Amino acid sequence: MTSILNEFNFTGIRNTFKLVSPYIFKNVKFYVLLIILLFVDILLTIGFAWFFGAITDAAVQGQFEKLKSLIPIILTLIVISLFSTFFKTFLESYITSNIRRKLKDHVLKQILLISPEKISKQRSGDLLTHFTNDISSIDGVIGSNLIYLIQLPLVSIAVFIYMLQINWQLSVISLFIIPFAIIIGGIFGILIRNNSRNIYNKIGDINSNLTETFQGLSVIRSFTLENFSIKKISNLNNQLFKLEVKNAKLRGNFYVIGEAISSITYIASLCLGAFFVSKGQISVGSLLTFVTLMQHLINPLTGLAGIWGSFQTSASAVERLSNVLEVKTENSELPIYKNKGRFPEKIKFRNVTFSYKPQTTIIKNLNLEIPTGKVVAIVGPSGAGKTTLFQLIQGYYKPQLGQILMDDVPINNLSPSELRSTYALVAQETFLFSGSIKDNLLLARPNITQNEMINATMHANIHEFIMTLPEQYETEIGERGVRLSVGQKQRIAIARAILKDAPILLLDEATSALDSESEFHVKLALDHLMKNLTTLVIAHRLSTIQHADLIVVMDNGEIVQTGTHEKLIKEEGMYKRLTQIQNMVKNSELDSLAL
């Protein structure tokens, strides 16, 4: 019994309503208008049925005057019906679009509030599907269906009462169809829900694969993976097609069975009604009214079953949305830029141990004091945990043991707005938004002046290049604009970080894509800027960090050496080894150039 109830997924439907009810309440005045129109509809239904009966009886009895008097009535009914249909259609679309828009904002805000740790577990294709499919599927519970849910039983009751007035024996037969309609609706509702759950999962798979394909186009081309990609996505498309065909079959069968019930009841009531007419128990007009009403009684009942199917589809979309909506977020408000973030005197890692996954410890009992206003370089082999240290210091991940302190305050106690305004990051992979170069620079913080912007691009050694572009700072970049080289992008990202005017600058391999001359200029500018800043630099090319005030050498999640270049180069250890290897590589490159 419980498993049957589970199949009906009442919890899913309750969750769906829990999600949409605040939006329904916000649009309550429009729903009230729709309910008024609903009563108009019920009156119109009965009015039209009465009219057919009255005009038939008047015709049969040859009452010409009565026939004439009925014309203005039907014209009035038609005009009211046209107005009512227009407003109903308009209001339904308005409400659904309005709620969908608000829900999209809500889901996007929630995604942006989820911590990097948790959101990295979601596939970008699934996140996209929430917007392209899942939210639209909520229509099943917010639009016309919600109104039908109230309308259909009301229409049925009103129609049934009117039918009773005409002939009770005929009316009683109509009661037999109710359980059939409900059982069939219930069964198909479950089948449709299960299938649409599979359809949405498949769409998520396809979107994820497409996103990867478009992001990895250069890899696909260089490894001639075009056919492989097409095959993979086409396979998924085939699976989706099969599920959609199954859906079409289910819906087709459902409507055919509904039609069959409706036709059988129609014919049965018509034959029985004709029998009552032949016995003189009811008039021809009453029979016409009765069979018209019968249609209105059956349609709502089979319609209810259809609505049940739509509810189930919406419930499966909400089930998917709950993957992001039910994730606990630490804050309810998005962080905002705070002018000149906190200027810390001391930053300390105290016994910090961290792992992304329980089995592998990435940072092991790390202790480090970062002097402010100085340049600290973090070096070490690939995978040593350098970038992880940046993730931790920005509060994107939290250490399992130990603390990161800013002026003796654990960073966990700082608000995200305060913490994020403290750092400006130039990451390993530069990301620029589509839009103009200026748009990309101005998003660093509010109220940037033209002078500040040009100053920053000059420091980043990119101003001159920008001035050679057709529309200079207004030049569009990104997919629809000018394509920039990796080095040019990196310099714009450096200018953007300078413009953020944050007290701590984090440079993660920030000049790795620059040629030696550019790097030299950018380094000069950064050195000048760094005088007032605390700068943490991750660098593989050790020659670029020789002037750092402190060099921290990491290996396998631990600090193995600290000191200045002069000190470390004299010690036997990883720093000296890495420097020697890099010098050897450089010399062999020079040799091969000389050849």
Ligand SMILES: Nc1ncnc2c1ncn2[C@@H]1O[C@H](COP(=O)(O)OP(=O)(O)OP(=O)(O)O)[C@@H](O)[C@H]1O
């Ligand atoms: N989001 C993540 N989830 C799980 N493991 C991760 C994640 N990010 C990094 N790691 C793992 O943590 C370890 C340290 O990575 P990290 O990026 O901090 O190294 P790194 O020293 O910056 O390396 P590189 O110099 O190559 O950039 C690596 O073994 C990596 O596989």
